[in-house]
Amino acid sequence: AALIIYVVIHGSSTIQVRFEANPAGTDIFVNGEHCSAPCAAKLKPGKYAVEATHDQYTTVRKEIDVTKPYTESLTLTAISAGPARPARVGTLALAINVDSADIFVDGQLKDRAHGKNARITVAAGSHQIRLEKSGYQPTTLPVEIAEGSESALAFSLEKGSGAITESTYLIVSSVPNASLVVDGKSAGNVQADGKASLTVQPGKHQVQVSLDGYENASKNVVARAGDRVNVALNLRAIPKPVPAIAFFAADSQNIQAGQSTTLKWEAQNAIEVSLDGETISGARGSKSVSPGATTKYMLIAKGAGGQSQPKTLTVNVAAAAAPAVTAKMPSIGSFDGPDKITPGQKAKLVWQTDNADSVTIDPELGTVKPSGSGYVNPTKDTKYTLIAKSAAGTKTQEVTVLVEAPKAAEAKPAAPAPSTAGGSEDVVLIKDLLEHRWKSAYESSNVAAARAIWPTMSKDLQNAIKNAHGIRLELICNPSVSGDMAVAPCSQTAFVSGKPNPGSVTFTLSKSSGTWLIQNSK
Numbered sequence: 001a002a003l004i005i006y007v008v009i010h011g012s013s014t015i016q017v018r019f020e021a022n023p024a025g026t027d028i029f030v031n032g033e034h035c036s037a038p039c040a041a042k043l044k045p046g047k048y049a050v051e052a053t054h055d056q057y058t059t060v061r062k063e064i065d066v067t068k069p070y071t072e073s074l075t076l077t078a079i080s081a082g083p084a085r086p087a088r089v090g091t092l093a094l095a096i097n098v099d100s101a102d103i104f105v106d107g108q109l110k111d112r113a114h115g116k117n118a119r120i121t122v123a124a125g126s127h128q129i130r131l132e133k134s135g136y137q138p139t140t141l142p143v144e145i146a147e148g149s150e151s152a153l154a155f156s157l158e159k160g161s162g163a164i165t166e167s168t169y170l171i172v173s174s175v176p177n178a179s180l181v182v183d184g185k186s187a188g189n190v191q192a193d194g195k196a197s198l199t200v201q202p203g204k205h206q207v208q209v210s211l212d213g214y215e216n217a218s219k220n221v222v223a224r225a226g227d228r229v230n231v232a233l234n235l236r237a238i239p240k241p242v243p244a245i246a247f248f249a250a251d252s253q254n255i256q257a258g259q260s261t262t263l264k265w266e267a268q269n270a271i272e273v274s275l276d277g278e279t280i281s282g283a284r285g286s287k288s289v290s291p292g293a294t295t296k297y298m299l300i301a302k303g304a305g306g307q308s309q310p311k312t313l314t315v316n317v318a319a320a321a322a323p324a325v326t327a328k329m330p331s332i333g334s335f336d337g338p339d340k341i342t343p344g345q346k347a348k349l350v351w352q353t354d355n356a357d358s359v360t361i362d363p364e365l366g367t368v369k370p371s372g373s374g375y376v377n378p379t380k381d382t383k384y385t386l387i388a389k390s391a392a393g394t395k396t397q398e399v400t401v402l403v404e405a406p407k408a409a410e411a412k413p414a415a416p417a418p419s420t421a422g423g424s425e426d427v428v429l430i431k432d433l434l435e436h437r438w439k440s441a442y443e444s445s446n447v448a449a450a451r452a453i454w455p456t457m458s459k460d461l462q463n464a465i466k467n468a469h470g471i472r473l474e475l476i477c478n479p480s481v482s483g484d485m486a487v488a489p490c491s492q493t494a495f496v497s498g499k500p501n502p503g504s505v506t507f508t509l510s511k512s513s514g515t516w517l518i519q520n521s522k
Helices: 423-443 447-453 459-466
Strands: 006-008 015-022 027-030 033-036 039-043 046-053 060-066 070-075 089-096 102-105 108-112 117-123 125-132 139-145 150-155 168-173 179-182 185-189 195-200 203-210 217-223 228-232 244-250 254-256 261-268 272-275 278-281 284-289 295-303 311-318 331-336 347-354 358-362 366-368 371-376 382-390 393-403 471-477 480-482 485-496 499-512 515-521
Touching (some): 027 039, 046 070, 089 139, 102 117, 108 195, 117 125, 168 217, 179 195, 217 228, 261 272, 261 295, 331 393, 331 423, 331 447, 347 358, 347 382, 347 393, 347 423, 423 499, 447 459, 447 515
Parallel strands (some): 006 039, 015 070, 254 311
Antiparallel strands (some): 015 039, 027 033, 027 046, 046 060, 089 117, 102 108, 102 125, 168 195, 203 217, 261 284, 272 295, 347 371, 358 366, 382 393, 471 485, 480 485, 499 515
């Protein structure tokens, strides 16, 4: 992740100037003080000299006038592959009284003059220039080279007493600071003027140069005794990967006024991103936003290879929703009946609903109480539909009663309907409450439905119901009613992962306002 570094110049009462550069990691110098982009400097109002440098990029220099906080953006141009011109060099023009003299700069052979005049590129600074030619005395003169300027020297070589033995040289031209290897041995680095020379034995030689960020280059050459062999090795820059946005999304692109959503993104080849102008370090991140109106967000990824194409994301904001309806949605706790009956036999339907303003069962029964039971006498397979309605909506549930085909030899008159007088009606209601409603609430882990028939249920039992996923119950109860109190011993089988676990449980119930409720169990 990119680190924003603050450079403080001239003490208190400062103005913050943020520096962003392409490529990231560019060295920024403000009046000589250094930071690495992206970074910020706290400066007093006034004018400042700014210099931005990066390996294999041209240097940018400019003057800024600081009057208020702002962001200074600097873009450097990559130096093209090959023997590019160094940033800080000058030119040296030579006038020589003899032709074909060897030109040395600080002991390094740079070139051989073609005729009596020569012009060479030399790094800015102080240098010793030496000229040599067989049969003449070597001559050395000092020179000061200014960047971007041309200096001149005149040489007058005097004849010597004897011939000079000429060495064999390789003169390598490549990218400044590239490592030089000759015949597998290190031979130093290419100098600021893009050249390096070395003496070799006559014969075949392999020359190789390498530099971070470039593809290696090599060449085989043959040098004869006394030759000056020029070896040009162009290095091809390895392109830096351009940042790209892998994804940019929101948890929800459609929200209501006052709500928030989280923007998430991930980029490749990036060290930071810009989200609607805000710089955020790292290639991956998220941010919670709560726009007051429909808003388009723009994301740009930035890295050493430049910046990505922008990617946009729109979050739609709708007006706040109207207040919720106070009426509750009706619910059907249970609606049960026998699966099959014989012809002429009546079927008992038992139901329980909550929050219903009206309840109907069709066909036959019509409008009924929110909870209760009733008998129907279907003559054929019949589907009964319970409809519970309130101002908030409607719920329906269906029960199908099948009528078996009659057996001619054993036809019997229809059985009389069970009596609903006195305690027998309460027994039916209690059996329905336990064998259907309690069973359904437990199997569906519906704590709310369970508490509706057992208000004093313990927290431990509520937690057990919450975690009862996949458990199926079978209950057969035999209630005994005494006034408004009842005891219901039940045989109970719990099926866990299909394996039966038989047991028994006894419920104690009481009737309040005509409704039976569970009090406890053991």
